[in-house]
Amino acid sequence: MKPRQKRMAIIGGGLAALAVVAALVLNAFEDNLLFFFSPTQVYAKEAPLDRPFRIGGLVEAGSVKREADGLTVAFKVTDTAKVVPVTYKGILPDLFQEGKGVVARGRLGPDGIFRADQVLARHDENYMPPEAAYALDQAKKSQGSVVAPAGGYGK
Amino acid sequence: MAIHWFKYASPASFYGLAGRMIPWFAGAAVVTTLIGLYVGLVLAPTDFQQGDSYRIIYIHVPAAWMGMFTYLVMAGWAAAGVVFNTRLSGMMVQALAPTGAMFTFVALWTGAFWGRPTWGTYWVWDARLTSTLILFFLYIGYMALRASIDDPRRADRAGAVLTLVGVVNIPIIYFSVQWWNTLHQGASVRPGSSSMATVMLTGMLVMAVAAWMYTIAISLARVRSIIIEREQHSAWVGELLASEGHDAVAGTSRGAMGSNQQGTR
Numbered sequence: 226m227k228p229r230q231k232r233m234a235i236i237g238g239g240l241a242a243l244a245v246v247a248a249l250v251l252n253a254f255e256d257n258l259l260f261f262f263s264p265t266q267v268y269a270k271e272a273p274l275d276r277p278f279r280i281g282g283l284v285e286a287g288s289v290k291r292e293a294d295g296l297t298v299a300f301k302v303t304d305t306a307k308v309v310p311v312t313y314k315g316i317l318p319d320l321f322q323e324g325k326g327v328v329a330r331g332r333l334g335p336d337g338i339f340r341a342d343q344v345l346a347r348h349d350e351n352y353m354p355p356e357a358a359y360a361l362d363q364a365k366k367s368q369g370s371v372v373a374p375a376g377g378y379g380k
Numbered sequence: 381m382a383i384h385w386f387k388y389a390s391p392a393s394f395y396g397l398a399g400r401m402i403p404w405f406a407g408a409a410v411v412t413t414l415i416g417l418y419v420g421l422v423l424a425p426t427d428f429q430q431g432d433s434y435r436i437i438y439i440h441v442p443a444a445w446m447g448m449f450t451y452l453v454m455a456g457w458a459a460a461g462v463v464f465n466t467r468l469s470g471m472m473v474q475a476l477a478p479t480g481a482m483f484t485f486v487a488l489w490t491g492a493f494w495g496r497p498t499w500g501t502y503w504v505w506d507a508r509l510t511s512t513l514i515l516f517f518l519y520i521g522y523m524a525l526r527a528s529i530d531d532p533r534r535a536d537r538a539g540a541v542l543t544l545v546g547v548v549n550i551p552i553i554y555f556s557v558q559w560w561n562t563l564h565q566g567a568s569v570r571p572g573s574s575s576m577a578t579v580m581l582t583g584m585l586v587m588a589v590a591a592w593m594y595t596i597a598i599s600l601a602r603v604r605s606i607i608i609e610r611e612q613h614s615a616w617v618g619e620l621l622a623s624e625g626h627d628a629v630a631g632t633s634r635g636a637m638g639s640n641q642q643g644t645r
Contacts (some may be wrong), residue, residue: 232463236544247548251559258560260506281561300439318500327565345499348430350568352437352576358428 230254261328280339281311281328281347289323296328302339309333320346347356355366381521389466391607392616398600405600409593416590420583427580436494437580442588444487446595447515448550450480453523455547463619468603470536471610472528473543475603479595481519488512499563507556508564511549518546532610 226234261281262272272278273323280302297314300323305330308346311329321327331340353361388394420438427434453642454476461469491509492502503509522542529535559567568576569584576584 229463229465236459236462240544240547243509243545244547247552251552255560258507259564260504260561263561318498320498321500322429325429343501345501345504345563347563348498348565350565350575352434352568352580354425354577355428356425356578 235337236300263304263334264302264309265304267309267333267339268307277330277342279328279330280311280333281326282309284321284325284327286323300327309339310337311339311341311344313344315342315344317344318346322346325349347354351366382595386464386466389464389468391468391471391611392614394468395604395607397618400605402597402600402604405593405597409597410587412586412590412593416586417585419579419586424579425577428499433494433497434580436490437584438587440487440490440494441584442491442591443483444512445588446479446591447484447487447512448553449482449586450595451515451518451543451547451550454480458543461536462544463541466577466605467536467610470532470539471524471603471606472607473536473539475599476595477519477522477526478602479598481516481523483591483595484512484516484519488516496556504563506562506564507560508553508562511553511556514549515546515553518542518549518591522546 261279264280264282266272267280272280278366281304282304285301285303285308288299290299291297292299296316297312298317299310299312301308301310311331313329313331321344326349328345328347329341330343330345331337375379388397416438418437426432454473456471457472457476460466461473488509493505495504496502522539525542526535526539527536556562557564568574574581607618608620611634
């Protein structure tokens with residue numbers, strides 16, 4: 226083997242070994258790398274109950290209720306399979322909307338209500354002009370579908 | 381083997397080649413930036429959810445892509461430098477690093493300013509954001525490592541090892557939004573499909589081309605400076621400077637930097 230090929234092999238082997246190490250480490254940290262838990266995971270008791278965690282999903286349509294003080298909000302987070310009720314006191318981000326993505330940080334109470342101290346809007350990957358979104362909406366209504374699939378593409 | 385291919389691996393001949401290429405790439409960068417900004421800021425409509433704040437994508441996405449891609453190119457040059465022992469490779473890695481760092485910083489910075497109104501926060505420690513921050517630190521770390529080693533050939537080798545080790549981060553950044561739950565949204569553009577309106581996508585892709593052209597032009601310009609600086613004691617640089625009317629540097633301090641500048645290729 227020429228020295229040049231040897232160096233090439235060392236780099237190739239080194240990168241392969243590095244990739245394996247990284248894969249193992251990331252796999253071991255899997256749960257800690259999750260930014261949020263879905264309602265299904267919460268029901269499956271995968272989320273920690275003894276410390277704050279984040280819950281993520283869609284804001285269930287028609288579930289947002291504001292208290293008289295104007296700051297306290299109650300809504301439900303859904304992943305279209307399970308639903309977790311959330312209460313939050315504070316200012317919501319602009320993109321917080323029913324049917325859109327949300328990530329809330331807080332604790333799950335023994336009563337099953339998630340008390341959030343931070344609510345973030347989670348944007349989806351779809352970009353289109355308002356007219357297109359309106360047309361899509363109309364088409365959806367005429368088909369009678371109620372819930373858009375999570376992460377679906379609006380074409 | 382492949383003698384012709386290696387002709388431009390010599391800093392002396394690459395210096396001239398780079399000089400001839402710079403105006404073309406710089407011109408293309410200006411033209412594509414103007415077109416991209418016109419499409420993105422004038423022609424493209426507002427977004428149905430975000431209004432006008434989505435227009436961040438015309439800088440944020442090309443910058444993020446460029447930050448990641450520049451690192452891959454650096455790793456490629458670093459590997460070539462280790463394998464073929466060419467001086468130019470280390471110089472190219474050195475020339476690309478500041479631009480890659482700049483684009484990564486722009487991606488982080490614009491993302492933070494977009495995140496505040498859109499998500500409700502400047503920063504979260506989700507997988508996408510954290511791995512991109514690590515990319516930025518890799519660039520900074522590479523530049524710091526270089527700066528701490530006086531002998532440029534040793535700095536090349538140490539930098540190559542750091543660059544190659546860090547390349548494992550690139551697929552992690554790219555796939556982080558698929559592998560884990562992140563606050564950052566998934567990819568809007570993937571090979572063969574996109575979930576963006578055509579005009580918006582066009583503007584973003586033109587801006588991505590502009591980022592490429594800029595990166596190529598600026599790193600060629602930078603590598604020319606690096607070549608002149610590191611080859612200053614060689615005969616051809618002396619002749620070049622003399623022909624351009626400068627006082628020749630060559631000869632005045634020959635040998636002060638050590639003799640390792642000659643020899644390899």
